[in-house]
Amino acid sequence: MVDTADQARQVVSATRYPPYGERGVGASVARAARWGRIENYMAQVNDSLCLLVQVESKTALDNLDEILDVEGIDGVFIGPADLSASLGYPDNAGHPEVQRIIETSIRRIRAAGKAAGFLAVAPDMAQQCLAWGANFVAVGVDSLLHDALQRCPGSTTGDV
Incomplete structure (x- = not known):
């Protein structure tokens, strides 16, 4: 995770x-x-080499243009959980303000000619990020499996 151009x-x-x-x-x-x-x-x-750096804080987003200008950085991966907490919405990456900032960040990354990536915990969020211009999306398979098991009647007893 990087917050500044110097770290990048x-x-x-x-x-x-x-x-x-x-x-x-x-x-x-x-x-x-x-x-x-x-x-x-x-x-x-x-x-x-293809070097991707991860941004997960308001500080990193404030410095995003400078990070994108660093020679050797090929792309930026956005981590939504820590980012939402840093923006004042802990445990709420789906908050409309967080979503707006993620969309804007993906567009800024792409406008700089870099690859934009995102960690999605649900298929609809993965699709949304791709629609916003993300080049790649990592999908939280464990969370997808957990959700699928919860929807299978009789397959589990109690919480998974």
């Missing part, structure tokens, strides 16, 4: 090999590089 730059640096970052180079001669047999391993990794 630190993440970029930690994931890139020199000269673009400070990632340790031991893997370039170890198993990841087939014991040094992959030619130009570090350059290939630097070129093929």
Whole structure:
């Protein structure tokens, strides 16, 4: 999770090999590089990385444009639970104001030419985020299974 452009730059640096970052180079001669047999391993990794940062706070949204400007950030993943709490609506990611802010954020991310993602706990929210322009949606499978079990008459006794 990042809140500032400085934190985003630190993440970029930690994931890139020199000269673009400070990632340790031991893997370039170890198993990841087939014991040094992959030619130009570090350059290939630097070129093929897709780096997504997660934003989950009002502070992060206040700094979103600066975070999006960080070279090496390919996309932003929005986490709704902590975000809604940070916005003053704890345990209520479905609040209309939270939903408006999520929609606006997805549109800002896409307008910056970056990928926008979202963690959805229900299929309708996943569809809504895709309609707003999200490139990808992670779906909380455990919550979907829980809801499905609750709707199956006679399949459980008591709370699941």
